[in-house]
Structures are given as structure tokens and as C-alpha cells.
Amino acid sequence: MGWTKPKGYSRSKVDWAGNILISEASSAEDKEKALEILDNWRAIHRYPMHIFKKRLKRVSEKMDNEALSVQRLKRLPSILKKLQRRYYGNKPTMKLSQMQDVAGCRVVMPNVELARKLHKEEYIRGDLKHKKVNEKDYITTPKEDGYRSIHLMYKYKSDKKGKKDYNGLLVEVQIRSKLQHLWATAIETVDFFTRQAIKSNEGQKEWVDFFKLVSSAFAKMEDCPCVPGTPYEEQELFAQIRKKEADLNVVKIMRGWAKAIRVFEREMIKKYNWKFFLLELDISKENLNISAYTQADEKEAIKDYSKAEKRNVGKREYDVVLVGADTTSDLKKAYPNYFVDTGEFLQYLEKILNRN
Numbered sequence: 618m619g620w621t622k623p624k625g626y627s628r629s630k631v632d633w634a635g636n637i638l639i640s641e642a643s644s645a646e647d648k649e650k651a652l653e654i655l656d657n658w659r660a661i662h663r664y665p666m667h668i669f670k671k672r673l674k675r676v677s678e679k680m681d682n683e684a685l686s687v688q689r690l691k692r693l694p695s696i697l698k699k700l701q702r703r704y705y706g707n708k709p710t711m712k713l714s715q716m717q718d719v720a721g722c723r724v725v726m727p728n729v730e731l732a733r734k735l736h737k738e739e740y741i742r743g744d745l746k747h748k749k750v751n752e753k754d755y756i757t758t759p760k761e762d763g764y765r766s767i768h769l770m771y772k773y774k775s776d777k778k779g780k781k782d783y784n785g786l787l788v789e790v791q792i793r794s795k796l797q798h799l800w801a802t803a804i805e806t807v808d809f810f811t812r813q814a815i816k817s818n819e820g821q822k823e824w825v826d827f828f829k830l831v832s833s834a835f836a837k838m839e840d841c842p843c844v845p846g847t848p849y850e851e852q853e854l855f856a857q858i859r860k861k862e863a864d865l866n867v868v869k870i871m872r873g874w875a876k877a878i879r880v881f882e883r884e885m886i887k888k889y890n891w892k893f894f895l896l897e898l899d900i901s902k903e904n905l906n907i908s909a910y911t912q913a914d915e916k917e918a919i920k921d922y923s924k925a926e927k928r929n930v931g932k933r934e935y936d937v938v939l940v941g942a943d944t945t946s947d948l949k950k951a952y953p954n955y956f957v958d959t960g961e962f963l964q965y966l967e968k969i970l971n972r973n
Contacts, residue, residue, distance in 0.1 A: 621660035628714040635713030662720035665773035670722040688722040723791040763832030766793040827861040873898040898936040
């Protein structure tokens with residue numbers, strides 16, 4: 618495999634590119650140059666990411682052969698969104714050259730004990746020549762939104778000829794348990810179908826609160842600290858989850874979405890070049906109607922979507938969504954075990970709902 622080499626852009630030039638791409642005042646010429654710089658900056662992270670992923674796979678599978686490791690380069694829309702993010706109403710401050718998760722690798726361990734063991738033995742005691750620049754243990758101290766995982770940030774370092782060019786590039790390593798991964802996958806699914814951004818703390822309050830509560834319930838199952846602001850007593854916690862689930866129809870809706878993804882995949886391998894899918898889900902009857910459209914039918918798809926929304930406005934038992942084939946493909950790439958993960962998430966959720 619041929620690895621992309623740095624083109625010699627300074628870090629200030631990389632930051633310039635990031636600023637140009639999020640500025641509405643930028644010229645088309647500047648944006649084209651900025652994209653070229655960003656493309657190279659992101660691509661050169663592939664080699665350091667590969668090195669970290671190779672080690673992560675080796676040490677995790679040595680500990681347990683059910684460990685599942687993946688790697689990914691951050692997508693352009695996600696990079697731009699992070700550069701544009703405002704905190705407490707202030708101007709964006711993120712610099713492209715300082716973004717710690719342009720390249721990342723993740724391992725899902727079968728349980729939290731193994732996740733912590735891997736972290737302790739291979740990333741605290743372990744002998745890594747790369748420089749650790751940051752560490753966040755969100756299992757011991759969960760984020761307020763319910764996110765739980767261990768994040769480790771490293772600067773790549775090598776003395777080998779030809780590899781020194783990559784020195785200083787940042788790679789993020791995530792370690793999480795299967796239960797923590799099921800929770801994160803469920804959020805990705807809800808974000809995808811409802812066009813929210815729960816993952817980025819921009820979701821509807823009802824869904825955000827639901828996932829915070831479920832995260833605390835999962836934490837209790839793992840004998841880990843609960844999410845701040847959620848009930849500590851199990852009875853009260855589970856009662857609130859049952860109420861939120863009933864209000865949102867979580868189980869029935871997610872089952873409907875799982876059916877939809879199966880249809881997307883089946884239809885997309887056919888000769889028809891479908892680009893849009895209109896989903897109409899009758900939650901009470903668990904019936905799903907799907908209409909498929911080509912790129913040329915985009916206006917018709919939007920028109921039908923608008924009609925379906927108006928027809929079902931105010932009806933809690935109906936869910937209407939218009940999704941693009943490209944985003945469906947992206948979801949599948951990011952979460953290849955979507956069906957298994959969603960099914961397992963619902964199994965754990967139903968255990969909570971059935972608790973007395």
C-alpha cells in the first residue's frame with residue numbers, strides 16, 4: 618500500500634485552510650486550494666493510524682479473541698462541523714492542525730473489565746514510544762450526555778527513514794465495552810433517522826434525556842459510576858426509562874428502522890439507481906411502507922415527503938422520514954454490525970423495561 622506523503626504545508630497553512638473552508642466570505646479559488654491542503658493533511662494521517670490500529674488489534678485480540686477493532690479517518694463534513702462549533706456562544710476556536718481525532722482507531726471489548734484491563738496493561742504500563750498528549754476516562758467519569766469510553770490521544774513518533782515525515786501527527790485511540798458500544802450505536806441510529814445530532818449535544822431534549830438514563834442503567838449493569846444528574850436508585854432510574862420509552866415509542870420505532878435498513882440494502886444492490894427512500898412507519902401496527910426514488914425524482918420525493926408529514930402531523934403513532942442512499946451507505950460503513958448491535962441494544966433495553 619502506498620502511503621500519502623506530506624506536501625510540506627506548515628501548520629499555520631493547515632489552519633488557514635480550515636478557516637477558509639468555514640468562512641462564507643472565502644473565494645472559490647481559496648476554497649479549492651484549502652480543500653487540497655485539507656485532503657493532504659487528512660490523508661497523511663493514514664499511516665500513523667495504521668500503526669496504532671495494528672498494535673491495538675494485536676494486543677486486544679491477544680487479551681480476548683472477541684475484541685473488535687476498527688479505524689477511520691474523520692469525514693470532511695464532520696471536520697467542518699467541528700471547526701464551526703461554538704462554545705457558550707463564543708467564536709469558533711478549533712484549529713485544524715490541533716484537531717485530535719482526524720485519525721482514530723477503536724476497540725470494543727466484550728466487557729468493561731477487559732476494557733479497563735487493556736487500558737491499564739497496554740496503554741498505562743505498556744511501552745509505547747509515541748507521546749501521549751491527552752487521556753480521558755469517561756467510564757470512571759461519564760460525560761453529562763451519557764457517553765462512556767476511554768480516549769487516548771498520541772503524537773506519532775518514529776526514527777525510521779521515510780517515516781519521520783509523519784512525526785507529530787495525532788491519533789486517537791478509543792477503548793470501550795460492548796455495552797457502551799451498543800449505546801453509542803443506538804445514538805448513531807436515532808441521529809440518522811431523525812436527523813438530530815444527539816452525538817454532538819444538539820438533539821431533542823426527550824431523546825437526550827432518554828439516552829442519559831439508559832447509559833446510567835448500563836453503567837449499573839457494569840458496576841460503574843452513573844451519569845451525572847440521573848437517579849442513583851435503580852427503581853427510580855428504571856421507572857424514568859420506562860416513561861421515556863413509552864413517550865418516544867423507542868422499541869417499536871427502532872424495530873421499524875431496522876426493517877427499513879434491510880430494505881435499503883436489498884434495493885440498493887439491484888439495477889435501479891435509487892437515491893432516496895421515503896419511510897412511513899405506523900408505530901401502533903408496526904407496519905412500514907417504503908417508496909424509492911431516483912436522483913431525477915428528487916423533487917417528487919420531497920413533495921411526497923411533505924404530503925406525508927402533513928397527513929400525519931400530530932399523530933404520535935406515525936413516523937415519516939426521507940433518507941438518502943449515500944447516508945445509508947455511510948451508516949453501514951461506520952457500523953457494519955448495525956443489525957446485530959441494534960437488536961442487542963433493544964434486548965438490553967427490554968430487560969430494563971421488564972424489571973419490576
